[in-house]
Amino acid sequence: MITHIQYFGCDARPDWDEKLEALFFEARQHLPVTDASARVEEPKNATYRYRISLSLKLPGPDIQVHADGYTFNEALIGVSAAIRQKLKARAAKATRNTAATRGVKAAHRG
Incomplete structure (x- = not known):
């Protein structure tokens, strides 16, 4: 897995890198992630201080x-919750698409 972490408007911190990479590897446990990138920015004229954008290919x-x-931790919690929600929805959709309908006999399921 290839990882990219970019910082805009704020300085990089080693503990932030570790937390983001842990999030990448947690997602990799559930799906075959080939490329993961994160962008941490500190906007100048915004109501919040940090914004984290995460992309998993x-x-x-x-x-x-x-x-x-x-x-940063508040934004990281929001991103990790959103990732978990997307992974859960994707897993539910995969089981829904591969499951047989009710009443179909085992011999006809294929």
Whole structure:
């Protein structure tokens, strides 16, 4: 997996890199992620202080989430919750598309 982390308007911190990479590897446990990128920015004229944009490239549609927060940790919690929600929805959709309808006998399921 290739990872990219970019910082705009704020300085990079080693503990932030570790937290973002942990989030990347958590997503990789559930899906085959080939490329993961994050953008951490500190906008000048915004109501929030930090914005994190996360993009995961994988087979099928890519996953992109954004979260805002007054602190980095608050924005990171928002991004991780959004990623978990997307992964859960994707897993539910996959089981719904592969499941047989009710009343179909096992011999006809294929």
